[in-house]
Amino acid sequence: MDLIISLAVQGVQVVLVLTLAPLLLGFTRKVKARLLLRQGPPLLQPYRDLLRLIRKEVVLADNASWLFRTGPYMVFSATWVAAALVPTFATGLYFSWTADLIAITALVGSARFFLALLGMDVGTSFGGIGSSREMMFASLAEPAMIMIAFSVALVVGSTQLSAIAQFMLASGSLRVSLGLALAALVIVALAENARIPVDNPATHLELTMVHEAMVLEYSGRHLAVLELAAALKLLLYISLIGCIFVPWGLAQPGDDLVAYAVGLSTYLGKLAAGGFLLVFIETSIAKMRVFRVPDFLGIALMLGLLATLLRFVSRSF
Amino acid sequence: MEKYFLDVAHMLAGGLVLVSFMLLYQDRMYGLLNVFALHAVVLSASVAWQAHIQGAPHLYLTATIALVLKGIIIPVALHRVVARLGIQRTIETVVGIGPTMLAGMGLVALSMVVMLKATATADPLAREDLAFALSVVLLGLMMMVTRRNAVSQVVGFMSLENGLILAATGAKGMPLVVEISVAFSVLVAFIVIGVFLFRIRDRFDTVDVQALDDFRGERR
Numbered sequence: 001m002d003l004i005i006s007l008a009v010q011g012v013q014v015v016l017v018l019t020l021a022p023l024l025l026g027f028t029r030k031v032k033a034r035l036l037l038r039q040g041p042p043l044l045q046p047y048r049d050l051l052r053l054i055r056k057e058v059v060l061a062d063n064a065s066w067l068f069r070t071g072p073y074m075v076f077s078a079t080w081v082a083a084a085l086v087p088t089f090a091t092g093l094y095f096s097w098t099a100d101l102i103a104i105t106a107l108v109g110s111a112r113f114f115l116a117l118l119g120m121d122v123g124t125s126f127g128g129i130g131s132s133r134e135m136m137f138a139s140l141a142e143p144a145m146i147m148i149a150f151s152v153a154l155v156v157g158s159t160q161l162s163a164i165a166q167f168m169l170a171s172g173s174l175r176v177s178l179g180l181a182l183a184a185l186v187i188v189a190l191a192e193n194a195r196i197p198v199d200n201p202a203t204h205l206e207l208t209m210v211h212e213a214m215v216l217e218y219s220g221r222h223l224a225v226l227e228l229a230a231a232l233k234l235l236l237y238i239s240l241i242g243c244i245f246v247p248w249g250l251a252q253p254g255d256d257l258v259a260y261a262v263g264l265s266t267y268l269g270k271l272a273a274g275g276f277l278l279v280f281i282e283t284s285i286a287k288m289r290v291f292r293v294p295d296f297l298g299i300a301l302m303l304g305l306l307a308t309l310l311r312f313v314s315r316s317f
Numbered sequence: 318m319e320k321y322f323l324d325v326a327h328m329l330a331g332g333l334v335l336v337s338f339m340l341l342y343q344d345r346m347y348g349l350l351n352v353f354a355l356h357a358v359v360l361s362a363s364v365a366w367q368a369h370i371q372g373a374p375h376l377y378l379t380a381t382i383a384l385v386l387k388g389i390i391i392p393v394a395l396h397r398v399v400a401r402l403g404i405q406r407t408i409e410t411v412v413g414i415g416p417t418m419l420a421g422m423g424l425v426a427l428s429m430v431v432m433l434k435a436t437a438t439a440d441p442l443a444r445e446d447l448a449f450a451l452s453v454v455l456l457g458l459m460m461m462v463t464r465r466n467a468v469s470q471v472v473g474f475m476s477l478e479n480g481l482i483l484a485a486t487g488a489k490g491m492p493l494v495v496e497i498s499v500a501f502s503v504l505v506a507f508i509v510i511g512v513f514l515f516r517i518r519d520r521f522d523t524v525d526v527q528a529l530d531d532f533r534g535e536r537r
Contacts, residue, residue, distance in 0.1 A: 174324040176331030183335070295414050299342060302418050303335075309426055310331060 006253075009260075010094040014084040017239070021083070021231035022046035024238070024275055032279045046231065050224045058220035061122045071118040072222040075111045076229040082107035083236040087243050089263035091162040092253030099161040101149040104240070105142065108192070111229065112138055119214030130213025133290060137198065137210070140297035141191045144184055147304025151181045152244060154311045161240075165247040177307040182245050184303035189237035191297055193230070196282040198293050208287060238274035239267075246270060322370045329363035330449035333483060334425065337456040340476055341417055344408050346399050346468065350392050353472045357387035360479045367486045376486055379496045383482060386500060387475060391507055398511060399468060404524055409465045417463050424455040446487030453480030467517060467524040471510050478503050 033040025249266030457477025
């Protein structure tokens, strides 16, 4: 019976991230439009877009290989697994022993690897540019992510997300190295999700785009799957920040239904707050030149390094 | 509640180190001045918190001086100086931002090692505050070394002085008269430097200090 319940809770989480991801995207678009004094598309527009794309015919280039057709599903499944592992409304889920910061970084990294391959598969110049830029950014963002994982793990003594969340709930004190890690994680999240200082998600201007350039050749259900993967990635990073740095409201294993409901509603609140802050950052700064992005990401790397360094001076816990 | 005292003090001191790095990263003149104002605001918050946990009301005065003098007056005055000098808005650095940041990291690591070795027996709060303060001082020094523009060197000097105040307030029992005299000597230094800036500009038509190095006496 316990097994069935824990499997069911895990199943709820797996479905929840998938259903919430387009809603989060719609929410950020709506808030962004409102902040720019425009009306904006309705909240449910991303679902409609996805449905329409799934119904449409797939147009394939003549020289597209098998990778071009299977790749989108690889990207999608890696991102979905990663997003489903992060504790969203409850810790200690059935698969929480796999929910490890380094494992999640690796899953996101392999999704990025496939996406870069897909960009280059057909051999158009835009796809190639997008892939090379994505890899340039990733070569700095991934070490930064690993440094963040190290500094959090040094404080907590574990890289498992459930353990981290429980430690944060129990100790509840401020630490310099965690503050630095949070700043670094925000920068990495902005870069990984191709948001504004790094890339503009709403443009098809060829000189600036990174993520859009890689998926330019896609249509129909393949594009739908890639778009959904991008939305899931955004949800993944906001839940990750929520789980590590604001773990309040997370339901513990063995709690009753009320705790789960509280966890779910605080999770929705965290998503809304995260989405709003993201849009606020996006509307208040301009996009950077591509060659300044390595500096920007270098800061994330530096903050991660600094966080790890400072861990050694801070009071012994 | 007690356990948060040290944590918040740490966060604020660490935040000051972080803003020092932001100063190093800025490459626009007005952005630099705004970040410098933020530096002073963080310093003032840190000093006020020290006043609270040490129960030393005179430190509130130090915090107010830091906030008014360095958070408002000096940045506004520097804004005016930059506008009147009409200098270009981007900052020229001697080395690139990336290597500068890496060197800054090295300096932070160095100050940690030195402070932890040197003050092994001291009170943990004071000792970590001193480590942060030394990092801020070293980063300010590095900023003075790596910038060509005289205005950004002034900002480096002021941020260095912020680090000194952080060190002074971390150590208990600092007399008020010392802090006030430091604050006013900085103000005097600012005025002198301001006059000096205009003199350099009048003579060389630039505030790039490279011109001073190349200058080989009066040309006739």
